[in-house]
Amino acid sequence: MDLPSLYQLSVKTFVRNLKHNSKSRAPISELHDLPPNVLCTVFEEMSSHSSLTEITHRELSDPVLYMRVFSLNYTARKSLEKSVCNVSRNGVCALSEMARNWCKIMSDEEKRKRYPSLATNFRGALELGTYLHDAGLAQLSAEVLYIARRMIPQDNNGLKIECVRSILRAEVSALYKMKAEETCRTLLTMVDDTTDDEVRIKVFLEVTKHHFKACRYSEMNRWIQKAQEFITETTPPEIVIECQQLNALHLFHSKMILDAYSIFKQAIDRTREIFGHHHRRYAETLYTFGATLVKNRYCYGFQMLLYGIQMLIEVLIIFTTLYGERTPHANDIYRYLALARDINTSTDDRTVCFFNSDCYRLF
Numbered sequence: 001m002d003l004p005s006l007y008q009l010s011v012k013t014f015v016r017n018l019k020h021n022s023k024s025r026a027p028i029s030e031l032h033d034l035p036p037n038v039l040c041t042v043f044e045e046m047s048s049h050s051s052l053t054e055i056t057h058r059e060l061s062d063p064v065l066y067m068r069v070f071s072l073n074y075t076a077r078k079s080l081e082k083s084v085c086n087v088s089r090n091g092v093c094a095l096s097e098m099a100r101n102w103c104k105i106m107s108d109e110e111k112r113k114r115y116p117s118l119a120t121n122f123r124g125a126l127e128l129g130t131y132l133h134d135a136g137l138a139q140l141s142a143e144v145l146y147i148a149r150r151m152i153p154q155d156n157n158g159l160k161i162e163c164v165r166s167i168l169r170a171e172v173s174a175l176y177k178m179k180a181e182e183t184c185r186t187l188l189t190m191v192d193d194t195t196d197d198e199v200r201i202k203v204f205l206e207v208t209k210h211h212f213k214a215c216r217y218s219e220m221n222r223w224i225q226k227a228q229e230f231i232t233e234t235t236p237p238e239i240v241i242e243c244q245q246l247n248a249l250h251l252f253h254s255k256m257i258l259d260a261y262s263i264f265k266q267a268i269d270r271t272r273e274i275f276g277h278h279h280r281r282y283a284e285t286l287y288t289f290g291a292t293l294v295k296n297r298y299c300y301g302f303q304m305l306l307y308g309i310q311m312l313i314e315v316l317i318i319f320t321t322l323y324g325e326r327t328p329h330a331n332d333i334y335r336y337l338a339l340a341r342d343i344n345t346s347t348d349d350r351t352v353c354f355f356n357s358d359c360y361r362l363f
Contacts, residue, residue, distance in 0.1 A: 014042060047083040064117060066098045125147060126152070132144060142176065168206050172209060208224050
């Protein structure tokens with residue numbers, strides 16, 4: 001067994017002292033003096049102690065501390081994600097409270113002056129808004145992104161387009177229909193001046209999703225075709241996967257079931273190969289497919305329904321591992337599973353057997 005390093009022992013000692021003083025309700029000022037990489041490790045150690053749940057929740061809800069780690073690098077962000085997830089399992093949601101606290105600071109001029117590290121970090125604000133959407137917090141995502149848009153310098157057109165595209169995504173997910181219509185028009189006006197094909201593809205795919213949510217399938221198909229015109233061999237695979245998903249969704253709604261299934265299968269296989277099983281992008285691809293099959297459970301037959309259920313169960317495991325058991329994603333998946341169960345089982349003994357099985361009741 002490897003012995004812990006001096007650094008690891010120091011972190012454990014620091015957290016042990018916090019446990020001894022856990023009755024104190026005052027913020028831990030020492031955390032603000034730690035370098036971001038050390039703070040990241042301390043948070044992870046704190047979150048592993050159930051006796052420190054309340055304290056860890058409070059400190060993770062501090063936007064200054066949270067953003068110091070969040071803006072560091074991908075590895076630190078994954079560690080922070082784990083800390084938030086551990087705390088979430090103890091019945092609290094530090095991420096949403098932190099986001100609300102961030103918005104309160106950034107919406108007040110006097111408070112912004114007291115926290116320059118937040119007020120000048122426009123890239124971090126954009127990434128935070130995007131991350132909140134990925135975590136299933138679409139309304140909070142939109143609130144953060146509205147502020148981020150005002151923070152981005154006027155001459156940074158590329159980042160402005162990215163922010164407005166993220167706003168459209170959040171508004172569509174949050175069912176802000178009127179706002180999404182206006183944002184969509186603004187986004188298409190902004191992209192007229194860009195010569196970056198990758199930016200165009202991303203925007204056109206976001207517009208495609210907007211029309212899909214609005215049930216405008218002919219418009220959806222038109223924007224898919226426009227996006228595909230700019231796809232080349234050098235287009236990043238994540239963009240290609242998203243285009244495949246949307247194309248498959250259109251085919252499903254056009255009753256071209258076998259073609260849609262084939263394209264979705266390609267997208268799932270490609271996502272798993274590139275990102276691995278335990279990744280948000282893979283879960284999102286499965287979720288799109290599984291939800292489509294369950295929502296249309298009367299159209300595609302028992303076997304397709306069973307595929308959909310199995311996919312959603314896998315997605316549930318991934319999302320709750322990434323974002324904690326209190327993630328809004330879980331509620332959405334449970335609703336779809338309830339839809340799957342609420343079918344007329346009297347004519348199909350296989351369906352009855354599945355819904356009565358121990359495997360299904362676990363979820």
